[in-house]
Amino acid sequence: MSLLIKTHLKLARISIKENRTRSFLTCLGIAIGVASIILILSLMGSISRLVSNQVKNIGADLIVVRPSTNKDAMSGIISELTASSSYQKSNLAVSDVPVIKEIEKVSAVAPIALSTRSVSTEKNTMDSVTVLGTTTDFNVIQPLAMRYGSFIDDTNENKTAVVGHTLALQLFNTTNPVGKTLTMMGNRFIVMGVLSEVEESINFNNVDFDNTIIVNIKTLEQMGVSEQIQQINIKAANTDSLAEVSNNIRERLKEKKSGDVNFTVLYGDEITHPAGSLFTIVSGMLTLVAAISLVVGGIGVMNIMLVSVAERTHEIGIRKAVGASGQNILLQFLFEALILSLLGGLMGLILGYILAFFVSIVTPFAPYISLQILLVTFGTALLVGVIFGIYPALKAASKNPIESLKHYR
Amino acid sequence: MNDTVIELKGLTKRYGYGDTESFALKDFDLTVKRGEFVMIMGPSGCGKTTLLNIIGLLDRATSGEYKLNGENAANISAARQARLRAKKIGFIFQNYNLIEDLPVIENVALPLVYTRTPRVARLKQASQALAHFHLQEREYYLPSQLSGGQQQRVAIARAIVADPEIILADEPTGNLDSRSSHIVMEELKAIHEEGNTIIMVTHNPALTTYATRVINMLDGQIDTDIKTVADHKLPKPVEARSKKRKGRSR
Numbered sequence: 001m002s003l004l005i006k007t008h009l010k011l012a013r014i015s016i017k018e019n020r021t022r023s024f025l026t027c028l029g030i031a032i033g034v035a036s037i038i039l040i041l042s043l044m045g046s047i048s049r050l051v052s053n054q055v056k057n058i059g060a061d062l063i064v065v066r067p068s069t070n071k072d073a074m075s076g077i078i079s080e081l082t083a084s085s086s087y088q089k090s091n092l093a094v095s096d097v098p099v100i101k102e103i104e105k106v107s108a109v110a111p112i113a114l115s116t117r118s119v120s121t122e123k124n125t126m127d128s129v130t131v132l133g134t135t136t137d138f139n140v141i142q143p144l145a146m147r148y149g150s151f152i153d154d155t156n157e158n159k160t161a162v163v164g165h166t167l168a169l170q171l172f173n174t175t176n177p178v179g180k181t182l183t184m185m186g187n188r189f190i191v192m193g194v195l196s197e198v199e200e201s202i203n204f205n206n207v208d209f210d211n212t213i214i215v216n217i218k219t220l221e222q223m224g225v226s227e228q229i230q231q232i233n234i235k236a237a238n239t240d241s242l243a244e245v246s247n248n249i250r251e252r253l254k255e256k257k258s259g260d261v262n263f264t265v266l267y268g269d270e271i272t273h274p275a276g277s278l279f280t281i282v283s284g285m286l287t288l289v290a291a292i293s294l295v296v297g298g299i300g301v302m303n304i305m306l307v308s309v310a311e312r313t314h315e316i317g318i319r320k321a322v323g324a325s326g327q328n329i330l331l332q333f334l335f336e337a338l339i340l341s342l343l344g345g346l347m348g349l350i351l352g353y354i355l356a357f358f359v360s361i362v363t364p365f366a367p368y369i370s371l372q373i374l375l376v377t378f379g380t381a382l383l384v385g386v387i388f389g390i391y392p393a394l395k396a397a398s399k400n401p402i403e404s405l406k407h408y409r
Numbered sequence: 410m411n412d413t414v415i416e417l418k419g420l421t422k423r424y425g426y427g428d429t430e431s432f433a434l435k436d437f438d439l440t441v442k443r444g445e446f447v448m449i450m451g452p453s454g455c456g457k458t459t460l461l462n463i464i465g466l467l468d469r470a471t472s473g474e475y476k477l478n479g480e481n482a483a484n485i486s487a488a489r490q491a492r493l494r495a496k497k498i499g500f501i502f503q504n505y506n507l508i509e510d511l512p513v514i515e516n517v518a519l520p521l522v523y524t525r526t527p528r529v530a531r532l533k534q535a536s537q538a539l540a541h542f543h544l545q546e547r548e549y550y551l552p553s554q555l556s557g558g559q560q561q562r563v564a565i566a567r568a569i570v571a572d573p574e575i576i577l578a579d580e581p582t583g584n585l586d587s588r589s590s591h592i593v594m595e596e597l598k599a600i601h602e603e604g605n606t607i608i609m610v611t612h613n614p615a616l617t618t619y620a621t622r623v624i625n626m627l628d629g630q631i632d633t634d635i636k637t638v639a640d641h642k643l644p645k646p647v648e649a650r651s652k653k654r655k656g657r658s659r
Binding site for chain 1: 462465467468487488491492494495496498500502506507508510519520522523524525528567571
């Protein structure tokens with residue numbers, strides 16, 4: 001068998017070499033499909049790597065509670081697109097925080113309550129500024145580097161706020177506005193700290209810290225503002241009991257919500273999975289486009305193989321007459337199709353990473369290479385080769401030798 | 410030793426049904442012994458080529474028996490027929506039927522690809538076969554660079570390279586001038602004298618002098634069947650070759 005495979009490979013090489021332009025164009029069709037898949041995988045991989053690096057930096061003892069929607073994925077995406085979900089109330093509440101805090105082996109709990117407010121200072125007024133309401137535990141779980149001043153605390157009686165690096169400049173025209181006041185929701189807040197510039201804008205909190213005001217959630221409660229909780233971050237006392245602790249959290253919250261499990265408890269790698277449904281939509285669409293171009297490329301392979309089979313009908317007749325079985329002929333043409341699509345896959349791999357490199361120039365997403373991506377690429381290329389090569393190969397194999405011998409180019 | 414190479418009994422090949430029904434072969438019986446050089450003649454459409462295609466396992470009879478070397482060859486799978494074609498049958502065609510893209514030596518080695526002979530052994534055997542026909546200097550020529558007579562000799566080399574039981578030739582001199590045609594016939598005569606069995610279809614009555622048996626066909630049946638050489642005088646296979654053959658059949 002290996003003997004014949006070698007022969008088939010050699011024949012395929014000869015045939016592809018003889019029709020160089022044609023083969024190159026066919027490969028290009030596959031290459032474009034594969035390149036777009038590579039680009040998408042590289043982007044997704046690089047985004048999850050950014051987030052997972054962050055989780056690693058924070059520590060492996062992180063548990064996250066997120067509200068879950070009861071809708072299936074598709075309608076979730078639709079409602080996200082139509083923006084109706086922004087009016088939907090999150091299932092998590094500030095009152096969940098003390099419940100979790102009581103659980104054994106939980107060392108810190110911080111809610112993430114995001115809202116958008118108008119903010120004004122002496123100098124500027126800005127609409128739609130992201131305001132993050134949380135507790136002092138936030139800094140225990142994920143210490144944020146402070147450029148000036150300090151993080152929010154519980155002892156201060158005044159209403160205090162911490163401002164992101166970029167936002168500080170925009171609101172106060174200075175990098176150090178500590179001690180100055182800003183007004184939002186009709187209340188004056190004293191700026192007690194400014195965050196250092198955050199290098200990576202993507203994180204598991206879904207917060208762009210450079211453009212955020214952080215306030216104590218207690219202050220917000222005192223003001224009578226009811227906030228929605230998007231996420232609860234929890235730090236476990238040690239890394240060994242993550243499963244146990246997260247299970248306890250699930251049970252306790254379920255109890256508190258009288259049996260409703262409308263939330264998910266995540267830890268470890270689960271957190272890093274990009275959760276934003278926009279991300280899902282975009283990558284889903286891109287994958288679809290890539291799949292379509294792969295199918296088009298595959299049709300190209302099939303087309304060229306059909307031409308090749310027709311051109312070589314006489315040769316097929318001769319081969320059959322001297323003892324080739326249908327299977328021999330089938331394999332010969334299938335190998336040719338496979339090699340065409342594998343070459344296309346290889347070209348696509350290179351093309352994809354060139355594109356990923358260009359993307360990395362304008363975005364923070366570095367090209368991401370992994371064995372998985374390589375396997376997916378070659379798997380896909382092989383699959384396309386088999387799917388679109390089998391019909392021409394079958395056609396070649398089923399040719400009648402007597403008719404084929406009469407056939408001339 | 411079994412001297413019968415081919416045994417056909419009641420072989421019928423029918424085309425069409427009802428009013429369009431016609432018979433290329435009708436109840437055809439034929440026995441060919443080892444070492445015979447059978448020449449089949451007859452008018453166009455008498456079933457000569459159909460007969461050759463059926464013997465060569467390129468076509469199947471509608472009904473009837475076909476034994477090749479004592480083995481049933483009629484009702485076996487296409488894959489097994491292909492294997493038999495590779496090992497036991499050598500074809501020579503009127504239009505040579507060489508693969509244009511492959512050098513001469515690869516063309517000759519082609520049947521050995523399908524008997525799974527390793528590449529080096531394949532090329533060595535092909536080279537020997539070419540030397541046999543004084544073409545060893547043309548091994549890496551493409552078929553289109555050779556004359557018709559040379560191409561046909563390449564085709565004969567390809568037909569004998571796998572040491573088949575029987576060589577089938579369909580008008581091998583049909584495309585050649587008389588000089589080339591003479592050379593080709595001399596080559597066929599030479600391989601016949603080495604003990605090969607040949608069945609050849611021709612239109613040219615002058616060539617019957619080479620044959621040991623001449624069959625005239627008419628309307629799918631044997632019209633006349635004349636043996637010019639007695640059975641016991643047929644050339645015996647060369648010792649080495651018969652040994653090789655026995656070894657393989659075991």
